[in-house]
Amino acid sequence: MEAEPRIETALERAVAKATAPACPARLAEAVRYAVFPGGGRVRPQLCLAVAKACGDPNPALTDAAAAAVELLHCASLIQDDLPCFDDAPMRRGQPALHRRFGEDIAILVGDVLIVMAFDLVSAELPAYPLAGAKILQALARAAGAPAGIAAGQAWESEPTVDLAAYHHAKTAALFEAAALSGAVAAGGAYDAWSDVGRLLGGAYQLADDLADALGESATLGKPVQQDRQNHRPNAVASLGPMEAGRNLDELLARAKQAIPPCSQRGNVEAFLDGVGGRLCPPELREKTTAARVAVARG
């Protein structure tokens, strides 16, 4: 997906504010390291795609919301990699933040990024009080408890796991907030767009589970079989590859169907198709299809 200058600019502005000269130097360096260079920026791109489909009349608010969503995502990645979670040595081809700066700084960067997200949108409240308030509430719902990212990670510490609740909280909630925020910023039909985000987020988590269970480390550029090794719930382990693959396709199809009337439907569909294609690359697709064919013939 091509880089979206609006997102990078908004993130740069937020990072510059947090790392102003008063900031301790190592923390400042680590905050920047957490945000740049980015990964796919899928969530903020979803936010922008939705806002554009609704005409995007308030781009400053859209950009703040998109960047806020990405900051919450970056915070969750840092924590995922910590020794008490996945103990991952690498992220985006570089040492994981705690390996480079220490666990103490990694935990503090997580705090700082979460605060930055709320700060960014709060700063737009004087111009957009009602829309800004709705976006802040959506960010809080997606990040915290009972059913946001923190709750999603906490499901991994429970003796029994509600897989749907886990997947929703860990991944879909932030996609939902991204789509909802884009719609709210642009005055669109946010309930419907929220559904689009939630369904795409569900597909994203299934694809992540498929990649972990069936993918190859060399192709993916990250270790696989992590869920099994860390005793984490995984949809492929629960449902089998065929059912997981079928659910993924269904969620992507339902995400497209959920798009409400808008001026740029084609662009949003293309965005969802693009994300969907990258979610399940050919070699994974073959494995779920092979499983399906085998069952059909059996």
Added chain:
Amino acid sequence: MEAEPRIETALERAVAKATAPACPARLAEAVRYAVFPGGGRVRPQLCLAVAKACGDPNPALTDAAAAAVELLHCASLIQDDLPCFDDAPMRRGQPALHRRFGEDIAILVGDVLIVMAFDLVSAELPAYPLAGAKILQALARAAGAPAGIAAGQAWESEPTVDLAAYHHAKTAALFEAAALSGAVAAGGAYDAWSDVGRLLGGAYQLADDLADALGESATLGKPVQQDRQNHRPNAVASLGPMEAGRNLDELLARAKQAIPPCSQRGNVEAFLDGVGGRLCPPELREKTTAARVAVARG
């Protein structure tokens, strides 16, 4: 200080929302453990005292702000106790949260409490858009970077430390936000009240340093000499007990002088005196005074 039912009620409501049935059970239990029973609740009481001095016309917003400030404080305590920071076994007479629930849950509870703080105040935005926005900005400034709590903790990882910046970020920033928020919620002169909070916060941090350097574990109910053992900056180590004690008195006096014209000046002065008295109990006061007398006689 007597318990303030308004604060406990606001905190209880926030905890109930975050720990709704959808929340993973251990996380829910840990969130409650982090907030109840509380410590002195000094910061939210400062917020309330300031709001009351300004007439407190919007108690719902005041309560949200006060509880938000306390939630940010609770989050900082959990992190302070983690193995990669102070590695403290106990807090408020109970096992530290990470000892009871594990490091993973402790880190997630920190996230949840920060998110709850912003959620609480955001929920009041429809009724109080401008004041709510100002309070959210103050909370962000006090919690994150470049000069909030996270930055304050990060100063401990720097090779050289600006003691004033460290103390301001680690402690005074949240006191400042508490006082400012109470004033903003009540339509008061928030710049002046912000000074009161900052000065009281500075005194609080000095008292903390004095207690750590000169206090006795049995009297204080917590280990002492922690700053020295953890190679953390401490005002007594930098300035000596006499100068640190003198600065503490001066900050408390200046906090009282900074009180702007208001209907309940006496109540606020009594509140500051009460906090000041507890900050520096007689046995510590004797040690700084003894140092002063020795110098005067020398």
